[in-house]
Amino acid sequence: MLKHKAYKFRIYPTMEQEILIAKTIGCSRFVFNHFLAKWEETHKATGKGLSYSSCSKEIPVLKQELDWLKEVDSTSVQNSVKHLAEAFDRFFKKQNERPRFKSKRNPVQSYTTNIQGKSQLPEVSIVGNKLKLPKLKWVRFANSRGVEGRILNATIRRNATGKYFVSLCVEQEIDELPKTGSSVGVDVGLKHFAVLSDGTVYQNDWYFRSLEKRLAREQRKLSRRQLIALGKNIKLSEARNYQKQKRKVARIHEKIANKRTDFLHKVSTEIVKNHDVIGIETLQVKDMQQNRTLSKAISDVSWSAFFRMLAYKADWYGKTVVKVGRTFASSQLCSRCGHRHKDVKHLGLREWTCPDCGTHHDRDVNAGLNLKREAGRILASSTVGTTGLA
Template sequence: MLKHKAYKFRIYPTKKQEILIAKTFGCSRFVFNHFLAKWDETYQATGKGLSYGSCSKEIPLLKQEFDWLKEVDSHSLQTSVKHLADAYERFFKKQNERPRFKSKRNPVQSYKTNIEKNNQIPEISIIGNKLKLPKLKWVRFANSKQVKGRILNATIRRTASGKYFVSLLAEQEIDELPKTGSSVGVDVGLKNFAILSNGTVYQNDRYFRTLEKKLAREQRKLSRRQLIALNRKVKLSEAKNYQKQKRKVARIHEKIANKRTDFLHKVSTEIVKNHDVIGIETLQVKNMQKNRKLSKSISEVSWSEFFRMLEYKADWYGKTFASSQLCSGCGHRHKDVKHLSLREWTCPNCGVHHDRDVNAGLNLKKEAERILAASTVGTTGLA
C-alpha cells in the first residue's frame, strides 16, 4: 500500500540562491496576506468568504499588477492560497484559531512547491549531492538518506539560526514489519518519560533543563545588546552584535529541539518494532499545561509529538493502537489516582498494592488486547 513519507535534508544555497529564496518567502507571504485581507473584507460585506478556486484565478491578475511576483516559483504562490483555504476550513471546523497575517519579522520562514501532474521532466530530482528545485536549479545538500518513491512536493525552510532545510514528501511502498505477537501499554510521566507494561522504563533526560542556565545567560546578553541598539537609535535589523547574539540563542534552542526529537524518534521506533498492539494513555496536554507548577516540565517532554510519531509509524508498519485510574487486578476505580502526587496506592477493593505508572501500563495493555480481539483497528486513545 502506498504511504507518504517525508525526508528532511540540510541544503547549502549560494548567495544568489539565498536571495531568490528570500524573495520567494516574501512573495508567498504577500499573496497569503493579500487574500487573507480580501477574504475578511468579503465576509464583512456579504457574510460569505472566498474559495481556493476564486483566489487562485486572481493570481495572474496580481502578477500583472506586481511584476516582481513573476520572479519566483509560481507553485509557491498557488500553495500559499491553498494553505489559506485549508486554514479557514479548519477554523470553521473549530480545529484551530482564525488565520492570522504572516510577519516578515518571524525568524522562521518557509515556502512549499508542488510537482505538476503529467509533467514529463521532473522538477525535483537528485544527482549525487545536488538537488534540483524549481527556479533554484541545482542546490548542494547533505544527501544522508536515499529518497524512495515519487516526490510529491518540497518545503524549503530557513530556521532562526540561519540554516536552510528542505523537506521532500514522497509517495512510496513501505513494507510492514514482521509480527512479534506482543502487546504493550504505554504510560507517560514526568519523572520517567515512558513506562511500558512489561516493566521497560525510558528515562526523562530533561534536555531543556541541561541547557537552561546557558540559555538564560545568552538571553540576558541578547537583552543587553537590544537595549544598547535602542539607546543608539539603531534598528535591530541593522544591529550586527544583536543579530549575532540572536542567532547564538537560536542555536541553543535548536540544539535542545534536535536532541529531544532524536530521543522521541528512537523510543517510538523501538516500541513500534517490538510490539504489534500498543495502548496509549489519553491526555489533554493543553489543559495540563495550564498548571503553572508543571507547565515547563510538561512542555519539555513533548507528549503530543511522541503520540503523533507512534501513530504514523504504527500506520506505516502495520501495527495497532488502543484508562489509567482502574485497578489492573479487579477493575475498581480509585478516584485519588487522578492526582499526580500519588505515586503508589493500594486498591481498597482487592487490597493489591500498585505502582501508579506500572498499573496504568497494565490497564492500557488490557484495553489494547480487548480492541484487537474485537477486530477494531484504529487509533483509539491517542491524544
C-alpha cells in the same frame, strides 16, 4: 501500500540561490496575506468567504499588476493560496484557530513548491550531493539517506539560526513490519518519560532543563544588547551585536529541539517495531499546561509530538494505535481486580497496594497494564470506529 513520507535534508544554497529563496518566501507571504485580507473583507460584506478556486484564478491578474511576482516559482505562490484555504477548512472544523497574517519578522520562514514532470523521480532530481529544485536548479545538500518513491513537493525552510533545509514529501511503497503478536500500554509521565505495561522504562532526559541556565544567561545578554541598540536609536535589524546574540540564543533552542526530536523518534520507532497494538492515553495537553507549577515540565516532554509519531509510524508499518478515552482512570484502577483507589490521584504516590485484593502496584506500570487491557477491549468491541483508533 503507497504511503506519504517526508525526508528532511540540510541544503547549502549559493548567494544567488539565497536571494531567490528570500524573494520566493516574500512573494508567498505577500500572496497569502493579500488573499487573507480579501477573504476577511468579503466575509464582512457578504457573510461568506472565498474559495481556493476563486483565489487561484486571480493570481494571473495579480501578476500582471505586480511584475516581481513573476520572478519566483509559480507553484510556490499557488501553494500559499492552497495553504490559506486549508487553514480556513481546519478552522471551520474547529481543528485550529483562525488564520493570521504572516509576518516577515518571524524567525522561521518557508515556502512549498511542486516537483513536476520527470524530476518527480529521485534518480532525476538527485545526483550525488545535489538536488534539483524549481527555479533554484541544482542545490548542494547533505545527502544522508536514500530517497525512494515519487517526490510530490518540497518545502524550503530558513530557520532562526540562518540554516536552510528542504523537506521532500514522497509517495512510496512502505513494507509492513512482521507481526510480533504483542500488545502494550504506554503511560507517559514527568518522572519517567514513558513506562510500558511490560515494565520497560524510558527515562526523561529533560533537554530544556539541561541547557536552561545557559539559555537564561544568553537571553540576558540579548536583552542588554537590545537596550543598547534602542538607546542609540539603531534599528534592531541593523544592530550587528544584537543580531549575533539573537542567533546564538536561537542555536541553543535548536540544540534542545534536535535532541528532543531525536529521542522521540528513537522511542516511537522502537515501540512500533516491537508491538502490534499500542494503547495510549488521550491527554488534553493544552489544558494541563495551565498548571503553572508543571507547565514548563509538560512542554519539555512533548507528549503530543510523541503520540503523533506513534500514530503515523503505526500507519506506515501495519500496526495499530488505540486512543483510550480521557475519562478512563488508568492510574487509579487496580489492574488485577478493577478496584478504583482514588488516593492515587496524588502524583506523589508512586506505589500503592490495592485494598481489595492486596496486590502491590507500581503506579506507572499499573497504568500501562490498564491501558493495554482497555485498548484490547476497544479493538474487540463493535464501537471501534467511534472510540478512537489513531
